[in-house]
Amino acid sequence: MVRMPPRTRTATPTRADLVLADIRADILNGRLAPGSRLGFAGLGERYDVSTGVLREVLPRLVEQGLATSESQLGFRVIDVSVDRLQRLTEARVALDTLVTREAIAHGDLAWEAGVVATHHTLARSGGENEAHDISEDWILAHEAFHVAILGGCPNEYLVDAAVRLRSISLVYRVWSAPAAERAHRDVEQEHREIMESVVARDSDRAAELTVAHIRRSTDLLISGRPADAPVA
Known part of the structure; x- marks a missing residue:
């Protein structure tokens, strides 16, 4: 669980x-x-x-x-639909890229170390369990990694808003076929590249990778949804 x-x-x-x-x-x-x-x-x-x-x-x-x-x-x-997910995705793309850029610009050495440490934990966490639930270790590590990046932004209102949208997006994982998202991507490499760009303080690269990461999740969730899932 x-x-x-x-x-x-x-x-x-x-x-x-x-x-x-x-x-x-x-x-x-x-x-x-x-x-x-x-x-x-x-x-x-x-x-x-x-x-x-x-x-x-x-x-x-x-x-x-x-x-x-x-x-x-x-x-x-909360209800889920293709239309809501697409609007949520656009909001996350806009907010996450802004907060990530601010984090890279203002994050200190302790923040940078936290990003590396949470990525290390994520890289060694499992995926789904035998019941097709997302493993507790992985989902906690995954959330911690992304929140660690966002946490370097000095504006707590922006950070809180970005984290809230992340919470909403997690509901859509249960809308897709089991393992559909992880089976068609190298999510570990995506996380590693995001971490490396953040540590390198390459805000343009980090923003580009963040957008691709979010949009790829959305595309796979929509393609993997059940045939009777609502459209709007």
């Missing part, structure tokens, strides 16, 4: 932190389907948790971009 904690964590996770990680993992691995209702009664039974804890957790999922909330309709997992 993939557990992805929120970016900000206390030293000792609270009950809400743990439930948030469990619900997030179920969304990212498709056990809570895109568009499905997140009702208090159903979630309370599923995760053995009180309504009070869920009232804290569900708005945090909305903040992370993984759920929506509407008056009278309650909470739902």
Whole structure:
């Protein structure tokens, strides 16, 4: 089971932190389907948790971009479609390239070391497990690597916005056929080239590779989606 904690964590996770990680993992691995209702009664039974804890957790999922909330309709997992994914991709391309350039321009030696260290961990993490879930080690390492790069940007508002869009994009991984994305690309080489361009402080190359990395993911996710997946 993939557990992805929120970016900000206390030293000792609270009950809400743990439930948030469990619900997030179920969304990212498709056990809570895109568009499905997140009702208090159903979630309370599923995760053995009180309504009070869920009232804290569900708005945090909305903040992370993984759920929506509407008056009278309650909470739902975000919906997915080709149109939404394409618009999300354009937003990520614009924001990630800006934040990456800012990170390269302003990141210090500690930031650079963090990028190298998280890439080292990512390179030694697994992929999918036998149940076709994305492995916990890989998804955590993958997120840590990209967030480490973005974290060199001194504008925390830009960084937070970029990380939120990354969270939303992860939902689309469950929309595609198992292993479709990783089977048709050398994602390890893509990450290595991004890391090397960042460490070399080559902002143009890093931006070019980042755009290709994001767009390649989108193209493969769309081509690998089920025939009955929504178009818009």
